[in-house]
Amino acid sequence: MRRKGNSAREGTARGTGPRLLLHLGPGVRQAIEVDEVYFVEAAGDDSRVRTRAARPLQDVRPMGELARLLAPHGFVRTHRNYLVNPARVSEVRRRPERQDWELRLDPPVNAVLPVSRSRLRALWSAFGEE
DSSP states (O other): OOOOOSOTTTTSSSOSSOEEEEEEETTEEEEEEGGGOOEEEEETTEEEEEOSSSSOEEESSOHHHHHHHHGGGTOEEEETTEEEOGGGEEEEEEOTTSSSEEEEEOTTTOOEEEEOGGGHHHHHHHTTOO
16 A cells, blocks of 8 residues: 655656666666565576566566665575565465476466575565464
């Protein structure tokens, strides 16, 4: 639920939540709402930021740097290659015939991402469980 207030953005399509400034390239920055981010994927030295849009946004910074920026907003590292917004997780399940876990994200993304056993406790904590 979003708070309403007297801001310059009130009444526009954009919300009033916290924003993240993506570094798309030299001299190019794009502000997005943090709650629009479903997950971040490591892509070599860069990061792919997945929102509800069909195409991910490519940030030129490594995922570790985005993890530091997004941790205060509840994002959890679930695998060495993935940083997830728990508010966008619809299901966590054990993978069939395996010891490890995976999660499914809300529509329209519907991505299924691995959860490494070493990071499972952090995911449970994000949901208030231990």
